[in-house]
Amino acid sequence: MTEQVLAAIDGSHYAEGVCDYAAWASLALKAPLSFVHVVDNHSQVPDEQNLSGNLRFGARERLMKELSELDEQRAKVNREQGKLMLEAAKARALEDGIADPIIRQLNGTLVETLVELEKDVRLLVLGKRGESAHSASGHLGSNLERVVREMHRPILMVPKTFKQPEKVLIAFDGSKTARKGVEMLARSPLFDGTECHVLIVGADTAEHRSELEWALSTLRDAGHQAEGAIRSGEVDDTLQAYEKEHAIDLLVMGAYGHSRIRHLLVGSTTTAMLRGSRIPVLILR
Structure with missing residues (x-):
């Protein structure tokens, strides 16, 4: 198929x-x-134990039958x-x-x-x-x-309302699997004609600058207009600040590897990150 x-x-x-x-x-x-x-x-079936209580057998049997019929009606x-x-x-x-x-x-x-x-x-x-x-x-x-x-x-x-994505932001940490995410973004027809942004959250080091340049070159070689930045701070707060500053329409993140981004997505702050985003989030696997 x-x-x-x-x-x-x-x-x-x-x-x-x-x-x-x-x-x-x-x-x-x-x-x-x-x-x-x-x-x-x-999801509609009540917990039978909560209904047993002190009901006599006959009353409990009738109640369970009525609840079963009600469940059938709800299912319909x-x-x-x-x-x-x-x-x-x-x-x-x-x-x-x-x-x-x-x-x-x-x-x-x-x-x-x-x-x-x-x-x-x-x-x-x-x-x-x-x-x-x-x-x-x-x-x-x-x-x-x-x-x-x-x-x-x-x-x-x-979100509730559609907006044609024109500016896309990918959260990038330089890991091997994150590089695969950039390559996927670069070649995907989903992002043809979009302006691509790359954000590394961390210290402004020579290694991070090299990683950012690789990501931007990969996107530009695929025909995208691309720009990026390295910023320190908490991942979710920094991403959201960049989104607002550059009017980003769609955020791309990778739930893979052992990166900070992965821990953000599959760790305890998953809900906070997704809840806080007012734009679509594409989670790459």
């Missing part, structure tokens, strides 16, 4: 952004676009809502210029379902927050963190 752009949609406010960024990526990569909605029926509603969301996503993708978007509804848990599908995925597109995450809390929810940890495909985490 041809590797595809896979967009996971739900009922959150990020669904339209997911649709539009996925369509943009599909067109740029010349890859099929597939939308998936995962129905997790188990979830499936119907999901079908409507998929049809809406397909219609929006058609408007965005996708010739034949695919829609699929699957049962299971989100993370396990995406991991099962990843062999056919070129790029996974997700909303910054899922349907179950409270928009005011700033919490991304455990799903996104688990997807970042367990998937081995590039992941594009997007």
